[in-house]
Amino acid sequence: MIRSGTHTSIHAALLAGAISLILAAGVWSAKSESSTNIKNIKPLIKQQQGPAATDPALQPDSVKPAQATPVVHHTVQAGDSLSSIFSQAGASQADLNRIMKADVEYLALETLQPGTELKLTFNEQGQFRQLALDLDPARSITYTRVGEDTFEYQKTVQDTHWVSEVLKGSIHGSFYQSAMNAGLSRAQIASIQQLLEHQLNFRRELRAGDTFSVIIGHERTASDSTGNTRIEAVSLERHNRTHTAFLFEDGNYYDQNGKSVLPAFRRLPTANSFRVSSHFNPNRLHPVTGRTSPHNGVDLATPVGTPVMSTGDGVIERVGNHPYAGKYVDINHGNTYKTRYLHLNKIFVRKGQQVRRGEKIAHSGQTGRITGPHLHFELHANRRPVNPLKADIPTAADVPETALKRFEQVAQYKLAVMSDAASRSNLMLAGVDTKFD
Template identity: 50%
Template sequence: MANGEWRTRLVSGEVNGSFYLSAQKAGLSEADAAIVTNIFKEQINFTRALRMGDKFQIIKNEQFVDGKPTGQAHIVSARFQQKTNEYTAFLFNDGRFYDKQGHSLTRAFRRLPLQKSYRVSSHFNPRRKHPVTGRIRPHNGIDFATPIGTKVISTGDGVVTRIGNHKFAGKYIDIKHSSRYKTRYLHLHKINVHKGQSIKRGQIIALSGNTGRSTGPHLHFELHMNGRPVDPLKAKIPLTRSLTKSDKTAFLKLVSMRTNMLDSLLDPEINKAHETILAD
């Protein structure tokens, strides 16, 4: 760190209108509001998901020299509290933000939609000869030779945009993960989610089956990027990253300390922006 005194500033507020204006009213700058929005961009839809009365608490480190701010500052923790949801962000020493359980806030995916490995019975192939019709047609995903009733999991966080029962695809689920990514799960035996439902990475969404036009029990899985199907086994996607065991221990200690600081903002006696001088 550069010479100077670093102070920790604790800021809290409630959403009243837009978060952007509410953050400034609470004492954050325009840049701070933009940074917080960026931190939670994969978790919170700031134009639709926030409601009046939702609470937020922010921990921000600022540098001072000779008692004057230098302009050097960074947000190290943030929390949003709604009636039924809580969103947290803690900056770790690797420069990444994680939630309080240690999950990275950067949207990431599992490579496969199953809890264990199964044989790939048919690969992604833009010019595959269909095993039933014999016609040359694109195979827009990969098929796993799963027994009927095998648990199917979502490869990423997202929202169920469509479910149905098609004469060719059988029972199926479409999940939108962002404006860029979508996944599809076909020939299912049982669907465990509903349209509009928010889904977490690794959540069980269905049981595999043999519905629709199929030569045998299997799961057909598709990954679409920017509206086009790609090979799920080879596509360059952000994959999940986990903290090491030693890092996790240090991280949870950090979370405990910062959570106490965030909780202090809920005390009506000190529920306002304040500063604590930290040693260099």
């Protein structure tokens, strides 16, 4: 069900995503899962006098050593760093480095949100065994020791579904400020501008009184919001023209006539072709443990200083420097697609910057821990890595003929939903089909 109005929602009001931040040294707080005071990870037992102090059989249960595996909990706060967290918990920096090595294909530890729960587990001998964290209410990650010098990454994902809300507004001043007033986030505004910028000039062609309606999808578990959102439909009406974009089941966006609203992607991020030195392989085995250790992208044998281009229009989502991945850039290409570029030598973009297809974003290099210069390139679709050499990518094509009728039905229904939501207050409508992933 969709409740329409100035800021309307399906089902319930949902939490906004937390702001990611780069970690630096900060505040420590910890507690033991067995409710014992933690110091150097070993439970402290109050000493007794008399026979009971030396005869375990005479000790009351309340003072017997805890048998549970010691666990340290930490809630990430502004200014925290993994290095300080590990030091305070009694885990070695060597183990943190081993975990960062296991994280090189995921970069899940590069930025942690305030409020993220970390759990460090030790065995009875005090050896660090596992780091666990919750990325959001639906996704958790563990790094588990599988050998003396090796940790294994594992991600757990709960079932989720999408619910939608309709936001509407009118232009008074800039589109950015008008959209903020309607309840849209900065990231959502950037996505809308990216979807429609090839249809109109947001700075020059909008006038006071022009209106817009947006269907925002919110990802939820059975009981909680994950904080993840997506643009499911947008309609912007100006003068006698209407500009639209609809997310379809193939993960691409089309206008009301079934024409792609985004330009074609480049297959690779370099002007020239280079030898693939390592292929995408989700089933690659670790040479030491024999366990699955995927390679989530392709490695191109590029010399240091090779220009690296964005493969599509997008917004720079992350710029970082990982001890194993080296200097890297993440680009969000509008809800469905993201790309990642690792081992860079020099970066020319900043977080939040909009980039065009074919725009130079960096020079390739040899940063991080690698044996030779190369560019590691990844393509993610719907939050999952896919083979960039073979995956279906936006090609500026129309909706396939076999799916056109179904697309038209979805587009007409969503237009009706946005129209009703923009014209009447508190009108309850049937839920929108959001099964696009």
